[in-house]
Amino acid sequence: MVTELLAAWAHGAQALALLNAAQQQGYTTYLAEARTPQEFAQFSGLPAATADDVLAALVAHGVAEQTDGRFRLTDDMTAALGGLVDFAAQIEEAVLGARMVDSVLRTGEAPLTAADALVVARANALRPSAPGAGALVEKLFESAPEMWQAMAGGRLLDIGSGVSGFVLTAATVLPGLRATTIELVPEVAAVAAARAEEIGVADRIDVRVMDAREFDEPAAYDAAFWAQPFFPSPVRAATLAMILRSLRPGGFLLMQQLDAEPEDVRPAFTLRRMVARAQQLAFARPLADLVAEASSAGFEPIRTVVTDLGPVALLRRPPS
Ligand SMILES: C[S@@+](CC[C@H](N)C(=O)[O-])C[C@H]1O[C@@H](n2cnc3c(N)ncnc32)[C@H](O)[C@@H]1O
Incomplete structure (x- = not known):
C-alpha cells in the first residue's frame, strides 16, 4: 500500500x-x-x-x-x-538521480550541469589505482583478445572518455598503449588529464576536449572504445561515422551494454529509464540492437559476449 x-x-x-x-x-x-x-x-x-x-x-x-x-x-x-569504482561519487550520483526525477516531472527535461557531468563520469569510472582494476580490464578482454593485442602496441581512440577510468587502467597494464580520449565537458576532461599525470601515463594519453562528431584523424587508430550509453540519440549516427573513419581498415570497436530491461517491472528501473529517456539516451538498448545500429553505420560484427562487466559487442571496420 x-x-x-x-x-x-x-x-x-x-x-x-x-x-x-x-x-x-x-x-x-x-x-x-x-x-x-x-x-x-x-x-x-x-x-x-x-x-x-x-x-x-x-x-x-x-x-x-x-x-x-x-x-x-x-x-x-x-x-x-576503496573499491573498483568511486563509491563517494556513486553516493553523489544517487542524490543527483533524485533531483533529475524532480526535473523531469516539472519540465520534461533532465539537463546536466558540468558539475553533474563530473559526478556521472566519476561514478561510472574504474579507479585505475584500485587493487584488481588492471586484472578486471584484462579479464574483460579475454572476450576480445584481438583488440587487446591491437591495443598493446597500437593506438586506441576512447570516445566519451569521462574521467578515463578504462583508458588509464588499460594504460597501466599495457606499457605500449597510446590513446586519444575525447570528452565533451572540459571540467571532466581536466580530471582525466590530472589523473593521467598522477599515475605517470600522461605522455601516452592525448586528452581532447570536443564533440566527438568533430574529431578528424582518418584511419589513424587500431581500436576504439565507445561509451555509447552516454551518447544521446541525435549524435549517435554521426559519432559512429566518425569512429568508422578514424579506425584503420580492420580496426576494432568495442561497445558495452550497461543497463538491461528487467523481466518484471521494477520501480527503480522505471525512474532511471524516465530520466535517461528525457536525456535522449539509448537506455538499456539491447546488445543486438547496438550491433544493428553499428552495422548500419558500416561496421562488421565479430562477436557478442557476456563478461563480468556486462554484455559487450566487438565489431571492426571492414578490412579493405
Ligand atoms: C560517463 S563517461 C563513460 C566512462 C568512461 N568510459 C570511463 O572509462 O571512465 C561518458 C562521457 O561521454 C561524454 N559525451 C557524451 N556525448 C559526447 C559527445 N558528443 N562528444 C564527446 N563526449 C561526449 C559525456 O560528457 C561523459 O562524460
Whole structure:
C-alpha cells in the first residue's frame, strides 16, 4: 500500500542524505580511524548530543561501528570507499538521480550541469589505482583478445572518455598503449588529464576536449572504445561515422551494454529509464540492437559476449 511504502521511501531518502552529508563533511574520512564521541563532536563542530545522534545513525545504517567506546567505519564501508569504482561519487550520483526525477516531472527535461557531468563520469569510472582494476580490464578482454593485442602496441581512440577510468587502467597494464580520449565537458576532461599525470601515463594519453562528431584523424587508430550509453540519440549516427573513419581498415570497436530491461517491472528501473529517456539516451538498448545500429553505420560484427562487466559487442571496420 502506498501509505506503507511512503515510510520506506522517506527512510531511503533520509538514509541517502545521511550518507551523502557524512561523505561531504569528511566524516567518513575522519572515521577511518577509531574516534571517541568527544573527538567526533569536536571535529564536526556539532553540539555533543547531536554528534552522538549522528554516530548512532551511522552505526544503525552500517556505515560505522562502535568498539570500546570508540567509533570507526565498518569494514564494509571501508571496502566500498576503496573499491573498483568511486563509491563517494556513486553516493553523489544517487542524490543527483533524485533531483533529475524532480526535473523531469516539472519540465520534461533532465539537463546536466558540468558539475553533474563530473559526478556521472566519476561514478561510472574504474579507479585505475584500485587493487584488481588492471586484472578486471584484462579479464574483460579475454572476450576480445584481438583488440587487446591491437591495443598493446597500437593506438586506441576512447570516445566519451569521462574521467578515463578504462583508458588509464588499460594504460597501466599495457606499457605500449597510446590513446586519444575525447570528452565533451572540459571540467571532466581536466580530471582525466590530472589523473593521467598522477599515475605517470600522461605522455601516452592525448586528452581532447570536443564533440566527438568533430574529431578528424582518418584511419589513424587500431581500436576504439565507445561509451555509447552516454551518447544521446541525435549524435549517435554521426559519432559512429566518425569512429568508422578514424579506425584503420580492420580496426576494432568495442561497445558495452550497461543497463538491461528487467523481466518484471521494477520501480527503480522505471525512474532511471524516465530520466535517461528525457536525456535522449539509448537506455538499456539491447546488445543486438547496438550491433544493428553499428552495422548500419558500416561496421562488421565479430562477436557478442557476456563478461563480468556486462554484455559487450566487438565489431571492426571492414578490412579493405
Ligand atoms: C560517463 S563517461 C563513460 C566512462 C568512461 N568510459 C570511463 O572509462 O571512465 C561518458 C562521457 O561521454 C561524454 N559525451 C557524451 N556525448 C559526447 C559527445 N558528443 N562528444 C564527446 N563526449 C561526449 C559525456 O560528457 C561523459 O562524460
